[in-house]
Amino acid sequence: MQNILQLFARYGSHILFLGLEIFCFILIINFNKTQKDIYLNSINLFNGKLTERVDKTRDYLKLQEINDSLTNENSKLIQRLINESRSNLPNLEMDIPEDYVIIPALVCDKTINLKNNYITLCKGEKDGVKSGMGVISNNGVVGLVRSVSSDFSIVLPIINLLSRTSVSIKNSNYFGTMKWQDSNPLKMVVEEVPKHAKITEGDTIITSGYSTVFPKGIPIGKITNFYVEQGSANFSIDVEVNEDLARLEYAYIIDYKKKAQKDSLTNLVINE
Amino acid sequence: MNRVIWSNGIRFIVLLLIQTLILRRVTYDWGSLGYLHILIYPLFILLLPIKTPRALVLALAFLMGIGVDMFYNSLGVHASALVFMAYFRPFVMKILEPYGGYNVEDSPTIRNFGTGWFFTYAAILLFLHIFFYFCVEAFSFVFIFEIMLNTIFSFAISIIIIFIIQLILRPKY
Numbered sequence: 001m002q003n004i005l006q007l008f009a010r011y012g013s014h015i016l017f018l019g020l021e022i023f024c025f026i027l028i029i030n031f032n033k034t035q036k037d038i039y040l041n042s043i044n045l046f047n048g049k050l051t052e053r054v055d056k057t058r059d060y061l062k063l064q065e066i067n068d069s070l071t072n073e074n075s076k077l078i079q080r081l082i083n084e085s086r087s088n089l090p091n092l093e094m095d096i097p098e099d100y101v102i103i104p105a106l107v108c109d110k111t112i113n114l115k116n117n118y119i120t121l122c123k124g125e126k127d128g129v130k131s132g133m134g135v136i137s138n139n140g141v142v143g144l145v146r147s148v149s150s151d152f153s154i155v156l157p158i159i160n161l162l163s164r165t166s167v168s169i170k171n172s173n174y175f176g177t178m179k180w181q182d183s184n185p186l187k188m189v190v191e192e193v194p195k196h197a198k199i200t201e202g203d204t205i206i207t208s209g210y211s212t213v214f215p216k217g218i219p220i221g222k223i224t225n226f227y228v229e230q231g232s233a234n235f236s237i238d239v240e241v242n243e244d245l246a247r248l249e250y251a252y253i254i255d256y257k258k259k260a261q262k263d264s265l266t267n268l269v270i271n272e
Numbered sequence: 273m274n275r276v277i278w279s280n281g282i283r284f285i286v287l288l289l290i291q292t293l294i295l296r297r298v299t300y301d302w303g304s305l306g307y308l309h310i311l312i313y314p315l316f317i318l319l320l321p322i323k324t325p326r327a328l329v330l331a332l333a334f335l336m337g338i339g340v341d342m343f344y345n346s347l348g349v350h351a352s353a354l355v356f357m358a359y360f361r362p363f364v365m366k367i368l369e370p371y372g373g374y375n376v377e378d379s380p381t382i383r384n385f386g387t388g389w390f391f392t393y394a395a396i397l398l399f400l401h402i403f404f405y406f407c408v409e410a411f412s413f414v415f416i417f418e419i420m421l422n423t424i425f426s427f428a429i430s431i432i433i434i435f436i437i438q439l440i441l442r443p444k445y
Contacts, residue, residue, distance in 0.1 A: 013326030027348030035411040
């Protein structure tokens with residue numbers, strides 16, 4: 001209290017000056033139209049500027065937070081994009097009988113230049129894949145599922161020396177077994193077609209549908225050449241396949257729902 | 273002592289009346305450039321005795337200013353300018369202090385300190401007053417050209433009239 005009194009004693013006139021000036025300005029602003037207008041305009045302008053400044057500063061301070069959230073969101077989106085590209089596979093453009101289940105899958109890995117090639121698909125047991133299921137693409141047959149883990153499956157493709165596929169000639173209905181002999185992934189050979197069969201070059205080779213793996217009528221390739229090996233009773237037919245497995249990106253695993261039924265019946269008859 | 277109070281009191285009233293009743297009507301209209309004012313009421317503050325307490329000077333300046341404002345219909349404008357001038361009066365006095373110092377009983381008049389001293393003293397404070405007055409009247413430095421023009425011409429005419437009054441009356445207090 002004493003300090004305040006001392007302050008007044010020493011600076012009283014200065015304080016009085018300030019007080020009077022402030023009072024005068026209050027009077028000026030309240031009782032003079034021109035000055036009032038100017039004052040209001042200036043104050044509005046100033047307030048606007050100040051608000052803008054404050055907003056800018058606040059925005060700037062928030063920038064780190066926004067950055068973080070954006071980075072988070074970005075990483076989520078990237079993750080989603082990767083997952084989508086893996087899960088959003090194009091639909092199979094082929095008519096498959098209704099009693100087949102189709103599981104689209106992305107090709108994870110493959111070899112094409114070995115004798116025994118394998119293809120790895122990014123779908124496994126989790127997605128319902130079992131060993132023995134057929135694998136096709138939009139252009140034809142890819143192979144058979146050989147073994148399955150929870151997330152991946154290994155396919156024995158037609159370009160493997162162990163692979164055998166039951167096929168038939170589209171127009172004449174004779175059937176044979178297709179296997180791979182060459183090192184060219186586009187060339188297959190169909191054997192066991194009887195000699196009396198009528199074969200024309202350019203005819204289409206399709207799946208026979210006799211196995212439980214593939215439905216009938218999936219196109220495989222075209223006949224380029226046919227001949228009879230010396231001492232053989234059957235034709236050997238050279239086939240150029242439609243599907244270039246070297247370029248294969250997506251494949252469709254197909255599962256015959258009535259497979260068990262058909263197999264058990266067959267076994268029953270064979271065992272008798 | 274009483275004479276000092278009396279003479280200042282009478283001066284207060286007379287200056288206020290001259291300013292508001294006569295000089296208010298001889299304002300020269302410059303059109304877009306504003307007005308030429310003759311302001312002699314600051315003379316009251318100029319002539320207050322040296323020993324007058326600062327606070328009292330400020331209070332009297334405020335009263336005088338408000339009085340003029342009442343008639344000029346510009347409440348606060350003259351008062352703020354006159355308070356501003358009154359506040360700077362001691363500083364100007366300090367700057368102009370004669371070699372031997374002031375006799376605190378004196379009033380700052382021509383008779384006591386001479387024509388040259390009084391002219392400098394009056395000119396500095398009057399200029400401050402008029403400049404501040406026009407600044408507050410315009411209320412924005414956008415009009416700085418008009419403010420300077422008005423200040424210079426009003427200052428010139430006002431200081432001449434104040435000086436003439438002082439030379440004629442030569443008051444002691």
